[in-house]
Amino acid sequence: MNLVERDIASVWHPFTQHSLWPADDPLVIDRAEGMRLYDSDGRGYLDGCSSLWVTVHGHAVPEINEAIRAQAQRLDHSTFLGLTHEPGIRVAEELLKIAPAGLSKVFFAGDGSSAAEAAIKIAYQAASQRGEDRPLYLHCAEGYHGDTLGAVSLGGVELFHATYRPLLIETRMVSSPGVLQPGETRAERARAVLAEMRALIEREGDRICAIVVEPLVQAAGGILTHDPEFLRGVRELCDTSGAAMLVDEVATGIGATGRWFAVEHAGVSPDLLVLGKRVTGGVLPLSAVLARDSVYEPFLGDAASARTFFHGHTYTANPLCCAAALANLELMHERGTVARAAEVGDRIGSGLRELAQFDGVAEIRRVGTMTGIEVRSVGERTGFEVCRAARRKGAIVRPLGDVVVLMPPLGIGNADLDELLGIVTESVQEVVR
Ligand SMILES: Cc1ncc(COP(=O)(O)O)c(C=O)c1O
Incomplete structure (x- = not known):
């Protein structure tokens, strides 16, 4: 055969x-x-x-391949649960250097979906550990955040997601900021979707832990683009309602839009940022959730508090993936x-x-x-x-x-x-x- x-x-x-x-x-x-x-x-x-x-x-x-080879000879893998290693530390430092202002901690995952999943859980747990009952997420039609069930819950692509609806967590979905009505401008669409969000927030804003968006481009929805004003509006709604602004930069991040991150086009900084895809130069799987201190701090406490983020994967922050990411980011700066x-x-x-x-x-x-x-x-x-x-x-x-x-x-x-x-x-x- x-x-x-x-x-x-x-x-x-x-x-x-x-x-x-x-x-x-x-x-x-x-x-x-x-x-x-x-x-x-x-x-x-x-x-x-x-x-x-x-x-x-x-x-x-050659530079990325050589970095992976050298790393394999030194440390091929070691768990990141309760241990650490230099390549992981260095990638976290490098990501924070290029990240939007205010993001201060890096939680690693493998694919985009697994990072989205981590961010979804982080947003809920952070609110809960601040003593707030916020079991809902607000997200957009035509959004795509991956194929794991949490990510699918916040998705809005009928063809991919409708089958699983009976299995999903409860959310509130607004229209896509990138699907225009006849004769409408992108700015008008942005304002219309923000109005939908505002109405939902008036009713149940204190129960929403995060507003989840793909900034500037809903990629898997069909490269649906929206006005940067939309992101500024989402930032404001998060500030007034106490929901976290969770941006999924898996597709847009690490340079694809002509900036390191798409939120830079709107001049806003999120509370949680998910990245993946290009971070290793396209060679090995590595993704991450970047979080603000205000999201990270509710996880601190003594052992009995059970405030730990009980989440992680066998290959979290695999050193070969980290070495590839370091070589890629260095080349991106150099070139x-x-x-x-x-x-x-x-x-x-x-x-x-x-x-x-x-x-x-x-x-x-x-x-x-x-x-x-x-x-x-x-x-x-x-x-x-x-x-x-x-x-x-x-x-x-x-x-x-x-x-x-x-x-x-x-x-x-x-x-x-x-x-x-x-x-x-x-x-x-x-x-x-
Ligand atoms: C915005 C966005 N989030 C999440 C994902 C899922 O990433 P992965 O396929 O690496 O799990 C994708 C994949 O295309 C994506 O475009």
């Missing part, structure tokens, strides 16, 4: 309909270097989705990668200007490098067909329904970026005539 046959025989893939998978011509990726992935026949593809929004400098970065990401974003904007006028395109939404090309449906899987055309032309991009998501590695050079934009433009025009 070849690899594809063996895959079909044994493997169950994430977010994949397996009755379609065999006929969808599965692609076996064999290796990766720079901005390209190579299949088992040696054919190269530009990594237009940065391997699901994680690759920063490209693949096979000015966040400023480069802003330039990449501008170039995407100008490179797609013509495509935005094309009849087959409903809208192009973008903040920094995070780009969604919403195409007009011409069949059951239009977004998928565009991505399939791009694959034939030598680029990997992924659809979210009829939104083709383009999110190249932050450090991509102009020649590769222009080639990628050309492939995506041609693919849309070919499929959506």
Whole structure:
């Protein structure tokens, strides 16, 4: 049996309909270097989705690989429960240097979902240990925070989340700040959703422990962008109601929007910030929750107080992941990668200007490098067909329904970026005539 046959025989893939998978011509990726992935026949593809929004400098970065190798020889793994190690301490210090003002403690997790899950529990427990009864969360339609049950509870993507509703914790959901009514501006939408939040807070604000948002871009909801004013409004509502502002920067954080964190565009600082994805440069899983002292302090007490955060994972703060993160963050500082990401974003904007006028395109939404090309449906899987055309032309991009998501590695050079934009433009025009 070849690899594809063996895959079909044994493997169950994430977010994949397996009755379609065999006929969808599965692609076996064999290796990766720079901005390209190579299949088992040696054919190269530009990594237009940065391997699901994680690759920063490209693949096979010598500095990151060498850091992992050196760390493996010194300390491969040791639990972070009741012990500590230098790579973990240093990553925490480095994250706090780039974090929005006021965040002062780092709690590590593995994937974005596991960090979101930790933050959700932290917000509730902090309130409870301050003596407040706040069992509710306020969140937005079209939000996505991962696939664990707490994260799903705060999600709002019907297709992904509706099935699990009977299992979920109680929340209050408002409309998406990124889905506009006909004729409405983004600023008007922001004000409308803030008004919905305000009404809920008037009724039960003292029972809400956190307002949870993806800042500036609801990514998995379809790259739905909103006005920064929305985040300033959420900050104000948190201040007046005593709820924590919990921002999920798993997709937006570590440079994707052209700033270290998306909240910087709005000039606000949250009480809890979740990050993941790009922090290791896209090489190993590491995520974290950053918290303010006001959130951390209610967890302090003597052993009998049971105020401990009884939460953690076997591989929390794995030293190899931490070494990769340190090497990545150092390279990002050295190379000015966040400023480069802003330039990449501008170039995407100008490179797609013509495509935005094309009849087959409903809208192009973008903040920094995070780009969604919403195409007009011409069949059951239009977004998928565009991505399939791009694959034939030598680029990997992924659809979210009829939104083709383009999110190249932050450090991509102009020649590769222009080639990628050309492939995506041609693919849309070919499929959506
Ligand atoms: C905003 C946001 N939060 C959480 C997650 C979940 O992260 P992970 O897939 O690493 O669990 C994602 C994943 O795309 C995300 O975009």
